[in-house]
Amino acid sequence: MSPYEPLPISTTSKQASSESESDTSSSFPNHIQSLLNKYDVTTNGFLPDGPPLEVLPDEYYAPWENLIRRLSESLDAGTFREEVDRLPVLETDGRLKTEEEWRRAYVVLCFFAHGYIWGGSMPSEVLPPPISVPLLSVSSHLDLPPIATYASLNLWNFRCVPPPSSTTSSLSVASESLPPSPPLTPASNSPAFTSNTQPKTNFNPTDLSRLQTLHTFTGTPSESWFYLVSVAMEAQGAYIIPTMLRALQAIGLRSSDWKETTTKALRELITCVEAVGELLERMYERCEPMVFYHQIRPFLAGSKGMSAVGLPKGVFYDLGLASTEEEDQVVQGQRRRGKWMAYRGGSNGQSSLIQFWDLVLGVEHVSAGNSSPHAHSSSPSSTGAKDRNEKPFHEEVREYMPLKHRQFLSMVSKMGLGKGGIRKAVMEMVEAAQQDGRQLDEQEEELQVAFTNATRALAMFRNKHLQIVARFIVIPSRQPVPEHMKREKKGRAGEEKKGEDEDGEKVEKAVNLASVSSGLQQRKESENDGKDTKRW
């Protein structure tokens, strides 16, 4: 089924009532479950349903696995580029067997790519064949851009260690040194999923104390924590997905209990957003702002809009010496095959969960993205040039999400009454009452209040995020670089090349986008009477 294939929402009332009858059980309707399966939405939401592969099983990939294991050491020693240059150009087609293996290859190669581009005193504008050739193949297979994404850094880059009681003594020590686990949350208790694939034993990614990253650039606890907080957030948000789909479906079907179902779902959503927000705030526990700003963030940078640091055309994905006249380009004095490409860097803004919430509630990011004078984004392109028809931020970053998740969001945006999510249904309900010249009845009022509260919960979540942006980007950007973080000879590219103006502009852009996205503007207006649903 294509993502655009209509869902069974525009059914007849007969179908609708039989649907609502089947909803009386505590499990989700089969077709909601099959949709989740179809779009790779697991018991852990947009995370895989089991642990990501840690090593490619085929010995053939030992050169990659040996290097990725020593990534931060090699970057620190300033030898990473030489080591990559000595790697063989490994095949992917016919060698990588399962989707897990393709994903593992993508994770490894994205770390290699950013390590190579940014792991030197100057950025490298060329990605050599040992990275480019397999990376282009793997990203084409997965339909992801050949650059670090939320998928490579977060979704597929973690392991879950057993709980302390079942660990060996060394693991126990590691766990004990971690902060206490959050209380059990609905995600881990919910009977919501009836997936064919049961959660793997000991696999509970909501528990931050049991999560570890597979790879980091810097080897710092701050970098691990930065990725793992998102992993836990994604897992924590998982249980709400089928609940909200059911509400949208009830709306689309005009089922007799749609108001009640939607009210209940919204109340659960509020609890979920708050729980995920609590995890977000745990970022402060183990991620140090100065380490984030000066050591981690430079490695996450993309290749788009990077003229000031020496990447005016983005990065050249070098496929080897040119064999024919037509295919070649002169790069660094040699005729090479390949392509210049420019992409955004890795960002949690690529999270499908947060966009799912937006779509369900019908939150519109009216002025984010390209109407903003600070936005520099465009869709993934093969040049570093700015595109006049730039997409809004939230639309653009979807292209950096795994294909099925992208398709899932597209499908969700068509559920309910179509674009506008629950907001549209609530607005229509209010308008219908007005046209009838009557007050909302008790059930309708409950729905309206639940909706307003849910949008507030989401605005508060974004407010927390905005505070994080201030603490981790705005404040460090205005403070002197600590002596021990100043770049040594091997250094990291990018940081010192930026003029102050450019850095200021980037910060302003980030804050602007975050502010706009936070929905604060809308909230201010909607708080006029506390019941204005129009802005949402």
Ligand code: HEM
């Ligand atoms: C140190 C922690 C963090 C910092 C400094 C930070 C910074 C930023 C910045 C600068 C943006 C603007 C767009 C961009 O550059 O991509 C952004 C957007 C975004 N970030 Fe974060 N972020 C952090 C953690 C997180 C976490 C853990 C999540 C959870 C998934 C998250 C979710 C988002 C989302 C969804 C957006 C898109 C805008 C929106 O929809 O509100 N961020 N972040």
